[in-house]
Amino acid sequence: xxxxxxxxxxxxxxxxxxxxxxxxxxxCFIDYGAIIRDNVHIKKGSFIGARCILGEYLMDxxxxxxxxxxxxxxxxxxxxxxxxIIYGDTTLGNNFQTGHRVTIRERSRIGNNVRIGTLSDVxxxxxxxxxxxLHSNVFIGEKSVIKDFAWIFPHVILTNDPTPPSQNLLGxxxxxxxxxxxxxxxxxGVTIGEDSLVGAGSVVTRNVEKETVVVGNPAKKICLAxxxxxxxxxxxxYPWKYTFSRGMPxxxxxxxxxxxxxxxx
Numbered sequence: 001x002x003x004x005x006x007x008x009x010x011x012x013x014x015x016x017x018x019x020x021x022x023x024x025x026x027x028c029f030i031d032y033g034a035i036i037r038d039n040v041h042i043k044k045g046s047f048i049g050a051r052c053i054l055g056e057y058l059m060d061x062x063x064x065x066x067x068x069x070x071x072x073x074x075x076x077x078x079x080x081x082x083x084x085i086i087y088g089d090t091t092l093g094n095n096f097q098t099g100h101r102v103t104i105r106e107r108s109r110i111g112n113n114v115r116i117g118t119l120s121d122v123x124x125x126x127x128x129x130x131x132x133x134l135h136s137n138v139f140i141g142e143k144s145v146i147k148d149f150a151w152i153f154p155h156v157i158l159t160n161d162p163t164p165p166s167q168n169l170l171g172x173x174x175x176x177x178x179x180x181x182x183x184x185x186x187x188x189g190v191t192i193g194e195d196s197l198v199g200a201g202s203v204v205t206r207n208v209e210k211e212t213v214v215v216g217n218p219a220k221k222i223c224l225a226x227x228x229x230x231x232x233x234x235x236x237x238y239p240w241k242y243t244f245s246r247g248m249p250x251x252x253x254x255x256x257x258x259x260x261x262x263x264x265x
Contacts, residue, residue, distance in 0.1 A: 007044075019055070019067070031082070039071040039088065046074055049082035049100070056087040058106050070106065087124075099136060113247075117154070129176070131248065141188075143171030149241065149248075151179040153200075162188040175210070177241055184219075195239045197225050211239070 002020045006012075011029045018024075019038035026044040030036070034048050037055035048054065055072040070088025074080070079097040086092070087106040096110065099118030104110070110128045117136035122128070126140055129148035134140070138152050141160035146152065158172040170189030174180065178192045181200040186192065191207045198204055199215030199222075208214050211225045225238035237243055245251040250258030 013050075025076075037088070038067050039069055040074070041071065042074045042078070043076040043094075045076050046078035046080070048078075048080050049084065051083045052080055053085045054080075056085050058088055075112065081118075093130065105142075111148070113249075123160075126171075135182075141169075141171065143169050145171060145173045147174060147176040147178075147194075149177045150174045153180060153182040153184075155183045156180050157185045159186065160188050177239060178208075179240065195225055195241075197228070197238060 001018050004022045006024045007026045010024050013032040015033045017035045021039045023041040028046045030048045031050040033051045035053045040055040072088050073091045075094035077095050081100045084098045084102040086104045089106045090108045092110045093112035095113045097115045104122045105124035108126045111130035113131045116134045120138040122140045123142040126144045128146045131149045134152045135154040137155045139157045141158045144158045160169045172186045173191040175194040177195045180198040183201045184198050186204045193208050193210035195211045196208045197213045202219040203217040204219040228237050241255045
């Protein structure tokens with residue numbers, strides 16, 4: 001443990017292993033058996049669960065078993081639950097959360113207030129915006145782009161290889177405020193439009209237009225998102241940003257007021 005900076009009020013439980021050039025800021029908690037490899041920076045207020053591995057080796061380690069410089073930066077107030085593995089060359093924003101046994105591969109960039117559910121797998125070179133929610137057992141293929149406020153529900157798969165196996169990868173793009181419902185498969189290179197909805201169990205083979213609902217295998221347009229009504233209240237549901245606010249920055253003030261304030265900044 002060389003060249004490390006660990007604040008005085010950090011809690012480190014038994015059997016934690018800390019590598020070189022590690023920074024752990026104020027009020028962090030590192031639970032039993034966690035492994036923090038070289039060049040990891042954990043910002044203040046973060047919780048690292050038991051048996052997590054942070055700064056995991058990239059492939060270049062295995063040729064000579066020497067850990068190269070691949071920094072991992074974890075933003076403030078992270079909640080990283082047990083047995084999560086996060087590779088080096090990755091940046092996580094503030095208020096990041098995982099469930100248990102999440103994997104995040106190298107060269108990924110993840111924004112603020114992102115939640116990734118238990119047993120989800122984010123492959124390398126992915127870009128995930130702010131306030132994105134990935135539920136449990138989600139697979140995000142290499143080179144995927146998920147923009148702000150998107151929802152990816154359980155067992156969704158974002159693919160990336162149009163002619164498997166090959167090296168010609170085409171990542172999926174999920175635009176802002178879109179929702180991909182449980183069990184859907186999105187084929188390589190597809191773009192899911194802003195404010196759109198992919199129905200559960202769909203196989204999406206072509207781009208989805210903005211504010212559109214698609215369902216089926218292959219997925220087909222059935223209506224506009226604003227046509228969907230609540231089964232409980234018969235009220236309009238979409239765009240969901242006007243009807244749902246829990247955990248969102250517009251909670252208690254409404255989306256339009258929040259957007260107005262954002263535009264004034």
